[in-house]
Amino acid sequence: MSRKRKKHGGGDEVKLNLAAMLDMAFQLLTFFILTFKPPPVEGQVSLKLPPPQIVATVKGEAAGNNANNTNPLQGVETLTITVTSTPNGAIDAMAVGEGGVSDLRNLDQRLKAILQDPVKPFEQVIIQVGPQLRYEALMSVIDVCTRQTFSDGKPLTKISFVEIPEG
Amino acid sequence: MSGAAVEGECDLTPMLDMVFQLITFFMLVSNFKAASIDMTLKLPVVGSARPVDTKGQEKFLVLNIDKAGDLKIYGISKDVTAYIAGEAAGVRRENRDLGPKDELPVTVVIRADRATPFKKLNVIIKSCQDNGFLKYALRAKDKEE
Numbered sequence: 001m002s003r004k005r006k007k008h009g010g011g012d013e014v015k016l017n018l019a020a021m022l023d024m025a026f027q028l029l030t031f032f033i034l035t036f037k038p039p040p041v042e043g044q045v046s047l048k049l050p051p052p053q054i055v056a057t058v059k060g061e062a063a064g065n066n067a068n069n070t071n072p073l074q075g076v077e078t079l080t081i082t083v084t085s086t087p088n089g090a091i092d093a094m095a096v097g098e099g100g101v102s103d104l105r106n107l108d109q110r111l112k113a114i115l116q117d118p119v120k121p122f123e124q125v126i127i128q129v130g131p132q133l134r135y136e137a138l139m140s141v142i143d144v145c146t147r148q149t150f151s152d153g154k155p156l157t158k159i160s161f162v163e164i165p166e167g
Numbered sequence: 168m169s170g171a172a173v174e175g176e177c178d179l180t181p182m183l184d185m186v187f188q189l190i191t192f193f194m195l196v197s198n199f200k201a202a203s204i205d206m207t208l209k210l211p212v213v214g215s216a217r218p219v220d221t222k223g224q225e226k227f228l229v230l231n232i233d234k235a236g237d238l239k240i241y242g243i244s245k246d247v248t249a250y251i252a253g254e255a256a257g258v259r260r261e262n263r264d265l266g267p268k269d270e271l272p273v274t275v276v277i278r279a280d281r282a283t284p285f286k287k288l289n290v291i292i293k294s295c296q297d298n299g300f301l302k303y304a305l306r307a308k309d310k311e312e
Binding site: 018019021022025026028029032033035036037041042043044045046047048049050051085089129130131132133134135136138139140142143146147161163166 | 179180182183186187189190193194196197206210211212213214215216217218274276279280281282283284285286288289292293296297301302303304305306307308309
């Protein structure tokens, strides 16, 4: 019995030419290196922005129907913050409802006092904004608002914007 | 002198392996969605800005707004009303069970320059609200770089 002999001798080796593949691979690598951009580190403020609605909705009672109601804010759902701007877009003046606030710290204190009230008349905030106010200044006001919580611990997330007419 | 028949050959296989591994790495870390982000915008700095947490559930509509108040999509200025209406129509086509007044299941990501005046920004927000977009993410940096 003799073993079958291979047709081809063991000395013949098939050699792939890897140079072309390597060229292509380097081109792909160059493309990915050149187009690689690490994503920027950004944060965000998440908000629910419903369209602006009636500024103050009083639930239940028509005016004068209940002489025992001594709380004028009872049933009022919307708190209004007014922010006017200077011509160059900075904050000129601020007010919560009718009462003016001097700066952002004062705004924070006023909002805390109002929203932490256990009667909890407010559900959302409408910010009336001067048309020229820069986005950065607006965000500083939003920053103060989004830090607020109601007396039950829920954060304030319902915020609407209204533009104050120019002139 | 030795004969000219002797050839020196490099074994290219390890180099090819390494290059393919690098290509695989760059393909995996490349985020083509990042192209929709306008890197020239100077975002405002807000201390309460939280890191972006998508949870993979929401779709996003990224709006880049430059300091003049123009809407830029992939670097090209777009008409606000037409663009947002088109996007809203696309979302409604994908979600046929949504009514014409229903809230759209998409978060609008606003990347506005810190110098953008409110009146320009408000036009874009109102246009989004009119088309049913109610969830917003206002992009900002948590510290100055």
